[in-house]
Amino acid sequence: MVYWKSVSDFLEMGGYGLYVWTSFIITALCMVWELLAxxxxxxxxLAESRGITRSLG
Amino acid sequence: xxxxxxxxxxxxxxxxxxxxxMRRRSDVAISVLFLVIVASLFPLGVGPEPAVLxxxxxxxxxxxALLACLLSLGRVFTADYxxxxxxxxxxxxxxxxxxxxxxxxxxxVVSGLPIVLLSPLLGLQFGLEGEALGTLILSLLLGTPTLSxxxxxxxxxxxxxxxxxxLVALLVLPLYVPVLIFGAGAVTSSMAGVGGEANxxxxxxxxxxxxxxxPWATAAALxxxxx
Amino acid sequence: xxxxxxxxxxxxxxxxxxxxxxxxFGTVAALTIxxxxxxxxxxxxxxxxxxxxxxxxxxxxxxxxxxxxLYVVMAGWAAVGLGLNARxxxxxxxxxxxxxxxxxxxALVTGAMWGKPTxxxxxxxDARLTSELILLFQYAGVMLLRTSIDDQRRADRASGVCALxxxxxxxxxxxxxxxxxxxxxxxxxxxxxxxxxxxxxxTGMLLMTFGFWMYSLAVILSRVRCVIxxxxxxxxxxxxxxxxxxxxxx
Numbered sequence: 001m002v003y004w005k006s007v008s009d010f011l012e013m014g015g016y017g018l019y020v021w022t023s024f025i026i027t028a029l030c031m032v033w034e035l036l037a038x039x040x041x042x043x044x045x046l047a048e049s050r051g052i053t054r055s056l057g
Numbered sequence: 058x059x060x061x062x063x064x065x066x067x068x069x070x071x072x073x074x075x076x077x078x079m080r081r082r083s084d085v086a087i088s089v090l091f092l093v094i095v096a097s098l099f100p101l102g103v104g105p106e107p108a109v110l111x112x113x114x115x116x117x118x119x120x121x122a123l124l125a126c127l128l129s130l131g132r133v134f135t136a137d138y139x140x141x142x143x144x145x146x147x148x149x150x151x152x153x154x155x156x157x158x159x160x161x162x163x164x165x166v167v168s169g170l171p172i173v174l175l176s177p178l179l180g181l182q183f184g185l186e187g188e189a190l191g192t193l194i195l196s197l198l199l200g201t202p203t204l205s206x207x208x209x210x211x212x213x214x215x216x217x218x219x220x221x222x223x224l225v226a227l228l229v230l231p232l233y234v235p236v237l238i239f240g241a242g243a244v245t246s247s248m249a250g251v252g253g254e255a256n257x258x259x260x261x262x263x264x265x266x267x268x269x270x271x272p273w274a275t276a277a278a279l280x281x282x283x284x
Numbered sequence: 285x286x287x288x289x290x291x292x293x294x295x296x297x298x299x300x301x302x303x304x305x306x307x308x309f310g311t312v313a314a315l316t317i318x319x320x321x322x323x324x325x326x327x328x329x330x331x332x333x334x335x336x337x338x339x340x341x342x343x344x345x346x347x348x349x350x351x352x353x354l355y356v357v358m359a360g361w362a363a364v365g366l367g368l369n370a371r372x373x374x375x376x377x378x379x380x381x382x383x384x385x386x387x388x389x390x391a392l393v394t395g396a397m398w399g400k401p402t403x404x405x406x407x408x409x410d411a412r413l414t415s416e417l418i419l420l421f422q423y424a425g426v427m428l429l430r431t432s433i434d435d436q437r438r439a440d441r442a443s444g445v446c447a448l449x450x451x452x453x454x455x456x457x458x459x460x461x462x463x464x465x466x467x468x469x470x471x472x473x474x475x476x477x478x479x480x481x482x483x484x485x486x487t488g489m490l491l492m493t494f495g496f497w498m499y500s501l502a503v504i505l506s507r508v509r510c511v512i513x514x515x516x517x518x519x520x521x522x523x524x525x526x527x528x529x530x531x532x533x534x
Contacts, residue, residue, distance in 0.1 A: 002326045010326075014336035019401050023394040024325075027343045030386055034503060041510045049517030210449055214442050218432045227428060228446060231421045232453050234414075235460040242464055259463070263456075274449055277366075281441040 066151040067159045074163030077136070084132060089171045092125040096179045107184045114183035115193070115244035121179075122172050122197060123233055126204040129168035130212045130225055133160060133205075134279070138216050144283055153279065154272035161209045161275070162202075169201035185244070192247040192257070199260040200240040206264075206271035207232045213278035236263055295372050295512045302505040309505065313498035320491035328485050338485075340398040346493040348391035348412075350500060351419060352454070354384035358426075359451040362444030372508075374440035375515070377447060378430060379507040383500050385423035391416055411461040418457050422450040436515065 004010040013020045061069065078085060099117045100110055137143040146156055176197050180190045211229035215221035239260045243253035324342035331338040358380040365373030395413060396406040407413065426443045433439035 003329050004326065013339065014330065016335060016337040016339075016401050019337055019397045020339050023340045023343055023397040024321075026393055026397075027347065027390050030390055031499065034383065034386055038503060038506055038510065042506065042513070045510050045513035045517070049513050052517050210445075214429060214446055215432070218429075220432055224425075224428060224432055227421065228425045231418045231425065231457075232449065234418055235453075235456045238460045238464045259460075270452070274445060278442065278445050281438055281445065284438070 061151075063151055063155060066149065067155055070156055070159035071163045071166075074160055075166060078163070078167040084129075085167050085171060088125050088129045088168050089175060091128055092121050092172055092175065093179065095121040095124060096182065100182070111184045111248070114180065114185050115189075115241040115248070118176065118179055118183065118193065119196075119200075119237055119241040119244075122176070122201065123204065123230075123237055125172055126169065126201060126208060127226055127229060127233075129164070130208045130229065131222060132168070133164045133209050133212045134216055135212075138282075143279065147280065147283060153276040157209065157272045157275045157279070158268070161205050161272070164209070165202050165205040169205050172201055173197045185248075189244055189248045192253040193244045195257060196240040196243040196253065196260060199257060199264055200236050203236050203260070203264045203267045204233060206267035207236075209275045210271055210278055213275045213282060216279070216282040236260065239263065293370055293372055295375060295516055298372055299509055299512050302509050306502050306505050306509075309498045309502035313495050313502055315495075316491050316498060317495035320488055320495050323484065323488035324492060328488055329482070331485070334402055337398060337401040340394055342488055342492050344391060344394040344398055345489055346496040347387045347394060348416060349493055350496045351384055351388040351391050351416065353497075354380050354387065354500060355419060355423070355447075355454070356451060358384060359447045362447040366441060366444050366448070371440075374444060375508050375511045376504070377426075377440070377444060378511055379504045381423055381427045381430075382507070383503050385420060385427065387496070387500075388416060388420040388423055392420065409461070411458050414461045415454055415458045419454060422447075422453070426450070 011017055011021075096118060099113065103109055103113065134143060137146070147153060149156065173194060176194050177190055180193050185193060208225075208229050211225045211232075214228060215225045218224060239256045243256035243260065246256060247253035320342065324339060328339070330336055358377050361373045361376040361380065364370060365377060392413070395416070399408065400406050426447045429446050430439045430443040433442055
């Protein structure tokens with residue numbers, strides 16, 4: 001089922017490993033970064049709105 | 058009171074804007090001078106070989122014209138926005154897109170037409186001759202009104218916004234790309250002996266398209282800016 | 285069951301609904317992307333013309349598709365917002381833009397990664413690449429216009445007009461660059477000569493695309509919740525049920 005014969009074959013990607021893995025890693029990093037940024041934005045927004053309600057008493 | 062017709066209102070706006078521009082001639086001179094300076098910088102940077110200059114001429118002159126148009130966009134609405142005339146204009150019973158077309162036309166006469174008139178001189182600087190020079194003038198004649206029409210959308214969107222000068226460049230330059238491609242393409246292909254007709258007709262199509270759609274978008278943007 | 289859609293067009297009503305949908309979309313996204321990666325990286329055979337470098341398309345093509353799709357969706361919400369004067373539509377526009385810009389950026393970067401080994405150049409002035417670059421500028425323009433305008437209502441509407449104008453521009457750019465490339469024969473690279481794709485490769489690519497789509501939905505919905513919180517916290521916290529829900533999710 002799996003196409004590759006060995007792990008090192010898989011990592012090497014027929015000599016194109018650098019290009020292939022960079023692409024996939026950059027994509028993954030961007031998505032993780034977006035999720036993190038979103039999480040932080042949510043925490044900040046929640047804190048902010050809680051502050052507003054508290055100040056209203 | 059007798060209401061002025063559509064045509065009279067249009068003529069009135071064009072006339073008023075031209076008169077105002079004539080009172081501030083230095084503004085016009087600055088953008089023309091800018092064009093000349095930018096175009097003159099390229100030979101100094103690239104080197105004086107006539108063959109090289111001729112190959113980059115179309116692109117350089119068109120990009121310089123693009124930037125000069127961009128530089129003048131701030132003048133389309135800003136003064137009227139600041140002294141409140143624009144708000145009055147929204148109340149005029151005549152349709153706003155028509156009035157916008159008048160303003161943009163006046164703006165083109167003041168800032169686009171000088172570029173067209175100056176272009177043969179700049180073309181000669183870059184070693185363009187004969188048919189190529191004619192195509193350059195014609196392409197600018199068809200292209201600069203399109204640039205003004207498209208630019209007015211951006212100018213209306215950033216009206217009164219902080220940092221509007223740079224913002225309008227970011228908004229408008231992507232929209233200028235097709236005009237640049239067809240305009241410079243017309244000159245290049247006429248230099249290659251293919252004839253620039255195809256590109257020129259595409260430029261004409263861009264002009265018609267922008268004449269049709271840009272006034273509405275600009276009018277919508279003006280209403281948004283002033284509500 | 286009849287759902288009253290108009291009820292959810294109010295941001296406050298949409299807030300809890302979006303909260304309920306996010307985990308579903310997120311789970312589906314994670315699963316599909318995992319299967320897509322398994323097929324794309326492990327199962328799919330090599331491509332005889334391009335070698336293993338072709339595997340980049342498993343992220344490149346979905347990212348490029350999403351970047352264009354999201355722009356159209358964003359402009360669609362802007363049109364709805366301008367036409368119906370609906371706040372939630374503009375919030376959707378605001379929430380979609382960053383994800384769309386990210387996918388555009390990814391499409392450009394992975395395209396360069398694919399171009400270097402395949403064409404021998406990081407960048408060519410091909411119609412697709414150029415349109416994608418301009419698309420990135422347009423995303424940036426829409427987002428920057430919004431942040432530069434202080435008045436919320438004007439920011440919404442101005443960036444909406446900006447997005448709508450841009451949607452006309454992209455096809456024109458695509459065709460003009462294609463036209464331009466036929467003029468400059470020397471520099472043109474034939475990208476359309478892609479060989480017929482094996483079913484397994486196509487499956488992997490479609491799975492990845494679907495996964496990216498679901499990811500976008502989850503991310504956009506949670507961003508729209510942030511936007512609602514930021515803009516309407518007063519109303520939100522005056523509704524006890526929403527407060528409970530917001531705290532619980534956190």
